[in-house]
Amino acid sequence: MLKISKLTKRYGSGDPVLKELDLTVEGDQLTSVIGSSGAGKSTLLRCINRLVEPTSGSIDLNGTEFTTLNRRSLRIARRRIGMVFQGFNLIDRLTVMENVQSGRLGYISTWAALTRRYPREDIRHAYELMERVGIAHYANKRADELSGGERQRVGVVRALMQRPEILLADEPTASLDPKTSEQIMSLLRDLASELKLPVIINIHNVAEAKEYSDRIVGMRYGRIIFDGLPSRLGKAEMDEIYAGVPAQDRAQAGAAA
Amino acid sequence: MMSTETLHGAQDHWSRFTLRQRLLRYGGLALTLLVVGWALRSIDVIWAWVWDAPSQMADLFGRMMPPDPSNLPSILEAIWQTVNIATLATMIAVVVSLPVAYIAAQNTTPNRAALWVGRFILVSSRSVNTIIWALLFVAIFGPGIVAGIAAIMFRSIGFLGKLLGEAIEEIDRKPVEALEAVGASQFKIVLYAIVPQVMPAFFAVAILRWDINLRESTVLGLVGAGGIGMILQGAIDTFNWPEVSMVLLTILALVVFGEVVSTYLRKKIL
Numbered sequence: 212m213l214k215i216s217k218l219t220k221r222y223g224s225g226d227p228v229l230k231e232l233d234l235t236v237e238g239d240q241l242t243s244v245i246g247s248s249g250a251g252k253s254t255l256l257r258c259i260n261r262l263v264e265p266t267s268g269s270i271d272l273n274g275t276e277f278t279t280l281n282r283r284s285l286r287i288a289r290r291r292i293g294m295v296f297q298g299f300n301l302i303d304r305l306t307v308m309e310n311v312q313s314g315r316l317g318y319i320s321t322w323a324a325l326t327r328r329y330p331r332e333d334i335r336h337a338y339e340l341m342e343r344v345g346i347a348h349y350a351n352k353r354a355d356e357l358s359g360g361e362r363q364r365v366g367v368v369r370a371l372m373q374r375p376e377i378l379l380a381d382e383p384t385a386s387l388d389p390k391t392s393e394q395i396m397s398l399l400r401d402l403a404s405e406l407k408l409p410v411i412i413n414i415h416n417v418a419e420a421k422e423y424s425d426r427i428v429g430m431r432y433g434r435i436i437f438d439g440l441p442s443r444l445g446k447a448e449m450d451e452i453y454a455g456v457p458a459q460d461r462a463q464a465g466a467a468a
Numbered sequence: 469m470m471s472t473e474t475l476h477g478a479q480d481h482w483s484r485f486t487l488r489q490r491l492l493r494y495g496g497l498a499l500t501l502l503v504v505g506w507a508l509r510s511i512d513v514i515w516a517w518v519w520d521a522p523s524q525m526a527d528l529f530g531r532m533m534p535p536d537p538s539n540l541p542s543i544l545e546a547i548w549q550t551v552n553i554a555t556l557a558t559m560i561a562v563v564v565s566l567p568v569a570y571i572a573a574q575n576t577t578p579n580r581a582a583l584w585v586g587r588f589i590l591v592s593s594r595s596v597n598t599i600i601w602a603l604l605f606v607a608i609f610g611p612g613i614v615a616g617i618a619a620i621m622f623r624s625i626g627f628l629g630k631l632l633g634e635a636i637e638e639i640d641r642k643p644v645e646a647l648e649a650v651g652a653s654q655f656k657i658v659l660y661a662i663v664p665q666v667m668p669a670f671f672a673v674a675i676l677r678w679d680i681n682l683r684e685s686t687v688l689g690l691v692g693a694g695g696i697g698m699i700l701q702g703a704i705d706t707f708n709w710p711e712v713s714m715v716l717l718t719i720l721a722l723v724v725f726g727e728v729v730s731t732y733l734r735k736k737i738l
Contacts, residue, residue, distance in 0.1 A: 260649055262645060262648060262649055286651045286652075286653065287651060288651070289648075289649060289650065289651035290650070290651040292649070294646070294649040294650075296642065296645070296646060298642050299642075300642040300643050300645060300646035301643065301646075302643045302660060302661055302664050302665070303643075303664075303665075304664040304665065304667065305660070305664050309660070313646075313647060313650065313652070313660050314650055316647060316650055316651070316652035316653075316656045316657075316660060317650055317651030317652055321653070321655060321656060321659075324656050324659055324660065325659060366646075369646070369650070373650060373651075
């Protein structure tokens with residue numbers, strides 16, 4: 212279970228991007244976070260594994276408080292959180308297998324990483340997962356030879372190699388065409404239930420979010436203003452989430468505060 | 469149409485520069501001419517020797533022809549030595565420059581102190597010419613090939629370190645972020661996210677430097693640091709012009725050889 216409470220993030224001395232935000236995610240739910248650009252979706256996701264340092268608040272994953280960990284313990288704790296990125300963030304010049312195995316870098320020895328002698332168990336696991344998402348035959352290809360959808364599958368497998376307790380996906384389909392994008396969404400949904408893995412997805416495509424999620428969280432200017440089943444997300448709620456421009460919102464909130 | 473006419477109809481004059489800009493430009497030109505004139509006066513040229521140059525050239529060329537191949541075996545041995553100096557020095561310099569590049573790159577340096585140490589190494593290595601490094605190392609190691617290797621190496625570290633450091637600064641940060649999220653240590657991030665991205669630049673820079681070092685090591689002998697330059701110096705000192713021309717031809721062949729090899733390697737690897 213991931214429990215975020217009173218999470219605040221402020222860049223520099225400006226207005227906070229996240230304002231005392233509370234969110235709890237558990238089970239094998241697929242939760243989609245929607246909201247206009249600048250609402251703080253990406254910051255929220257990156258605060259969970261502290262790629263972005265939260266200003267205050269608490270993040271608790273199955274009993275581990277993330278915000279107070281020192282560098283070393285944070286590194287070990289990050290192995291428990293898988294992450295998938297909008298730009299795939301693969302290492303282009305390495306093979307698919309090397310990219311997939313880089314998900315295990317937190318576990319294997321430096322020597323094993325350098326010589327590419329991965330543990331048998333990891334190789335077996337990698338082939339299973341690659342088979343599952345349909346990229347096993349690409350194991351020896353360079354990552355930059357693959358198409359967008361295939362590259363994102365490599366990204367997903369890399370994250371799953373960590374055997375994570377939760378999967379974060381930062382706009383995983385934004386760089387993909389509509390058809391591939393739906394394939395990746397349904398893959399993420401199926402994996403969530405197969406692996407009993409809670410998944411949090413930042414997404415711009417509301418139709419896709421409604422179709423594939425168990426729960427939708429709507430953000431506007433650093434706060435959660437909608438949280439519920441996809442079926443409850445109607446026109447009124449949509450208007451509220453996407454109304455106005457973040458800059459205007461910010462000015463109003465500044466005046467109010 | 470109407471609006472453009474009313475806006476510009478009254479004006480039939482346009483100039484690229486204002487009067488002030490034009491005066492400044494003429495002033496700049498005059499100043500430049502003044503500096504050139506002053507420089508020419510101060511270097512104290514003996515013009516008779518300059519006008520004499522064509523006939524001197526013809527004379528020297530006559531004395532150099534035909535090249536004398538009688539000393540070819542020792543010339544070839546010296547050329548081989550030259551190639552070895554360049555190759556060994558490049559290899560050592562490549563290895564040494566890696567950590568320097570790492571600490572001198574903004575995005576990988578561990579802290580500001582390390583950044584400045586790295587930059588100091590790069591600048592001091594590059595600001596001293598190979599020949600001056602050679603003079604220094606001849607004094608330390610005595611004349612010979614070791615001084616040559618050390619000189620070429622010290623000059624190369626700055627060049628390689630600077631270009632590799634820039635390559636590190638230009639990498640795509642996204643894979644680095646992904647591996648941070650995975651929980652990889654800094655060293656493993658370097659190994660998996662940085663090294664693969666820097667690899668092409670690394671080989672290109674190493675090959676280029678080897679090519680440059682090949683040329684630079686031909687003159688090392690002039691200060692006693694081994695290689696073909698020693699024989700060249702000896703031949704010039706004894707006015708043995710046919711041998712001088714033979715040595716020059718061999719150096720030319722060496723440079724062409726270096727060019728061919730480095731072009732081939734570049735194609736093969738990149």
